[in-house]
Amino acid sequence: MSGKTTTTTNNIAQARRTVQQLRIEASIERIKVSKASADLMLYCEEHAKKDPLLMGIPASENPFKDKKTCILL
Amino acid sequence: HHDPTHFDGGLSNRQLFAVHQVAERVEALGQFVMKTRRTLKGHGNKVLCMDWCKDKRRIVSSSQDGKVIVWDSFTTNKEHAVTMPCTWVMACAYAPSGCAIACGGLDNKCSVYPLTFEKNENMAAKKKSVAMHTNYLSACSFTNSDMQILTASGDGTCALWDVESGQLLQSFHGHGADVLCLDLAPSETGNTFVSGGCDKKAMVWDMRSGQCVQSFETHDSDINSVRYYPSGDAFASGSDDATCRLYDLRADREVAIYSKESIIFGASSVDFSLSGRLLFAGYNDYTINVWDVLKGARVSILFGHENRVSTLRVSPDGTAFCSGSWDHTLRIWA
Secondary structure, three states: OOHHHHHHHHHHHHHHHHHHHHHHHHOOOOOOHHHHHHHHHHHHHHHHHHOHHHHOOOHHHOOOOOOOOOOOO | OOOOOOOOOOOOOOOOOOHHHHOOOOOOOOOOOOOEEEEEOOOOOOEEEEEEOOOOOEEEEEEOOOEEEEEEOOOOEEEEEEEOOOOOOOEEEEOOOOOEEEEEOOOOEEEEEEOOOOOOOOHHHHOEEEEEOOOOEEEEEEOOOOOEEEEEEOOOEEEEEEOOOOOEEEEEEOOOOOEEEEEEOOHHHOOEEEEEEOOOOEEEEEOOOOOEEEEEOOOOOOEEEEEEOOOOOEEEEEEOOOOEEEEEOOOOEEEEEEOOOOOOOOEEEEEEOOOOOEEEEEEOOOOEEEEEOOOOOEEEEEOOOOOOEEEEEEOOOOOOEEEEEOOOOEEEEO
């Protein structure tokens, strides 16, 4: 058998795998961007108050922010 | 016609392709003041990767010079340090228990080091080789326990390993080139993870079957970083094409691009704030841009690093984020 036939067989096998994969990916159920976006917005809204970097939290509650008073020992 | 899945805020006459269109009426964010609160100095060369411990305080970082350091970010003290037998330690991760770290790079492996609190700890002696790839290790992450590690490699594959035995549990084939990054879905959303690579693709995988379930190819260059949105319904990516993008998994498409004409250098690493409203992205032009995820606008630009920002993670409780850079330092911002 010539090498050319083997290559052709491999290419066909590869193409079959690609088509199979694309079929799997194409078959998933999709929702509309409007719905997806609305859900992202809702999540942000629901969790905003508990987001320290978004809300900014007082220095006294953030271990990384410097507290104003220092005590000299 | 009545379509119960269609959210109609008076927008049904327009075709909607992006989040910012739906979020038109969302209030814009005000000014942000974020500053460097701590600088972690000690690496002798480029910082390539970092990860937070679940205790929201400790950090592991790895460097081009082969050193892996565990820091207490509150005090900036170094608690542990080990020198790897290879240079370019491109990946490191903290175990969920806080009792071990994983790392690897040009050695093509991912190794786990238990952390002890002995006085003269010899970390190198307790090293356990877990993963073996045929090219460099680019990323690693423990799953929800210390027992399994997920890896990504320059050999184009990702793999799931049992830490105790070193056994390969599942491999993930599909990327057409080096895989550069991965992120595990938040535990509530099930057993999937997303990976990004030099083939410009982001791929979502089923961890049990090894199957790629979704793929996205809209970037124009390598994807350096991927991170799930906190709800698990979307993920962000950062790329050498100088953009960050948001992909929604249920809509199965890109839903936002975060870019500006003035930003021409690649984005190396991205992470969300706790609510998902902010996206922090580190760039090769030494800056960190903060994006309003919903409105698509940049809300802040942070200067401080003196070389490329290579890695960036928000702390587990969202109070701060850490960036690592080729300038040898890590910075904590809040």
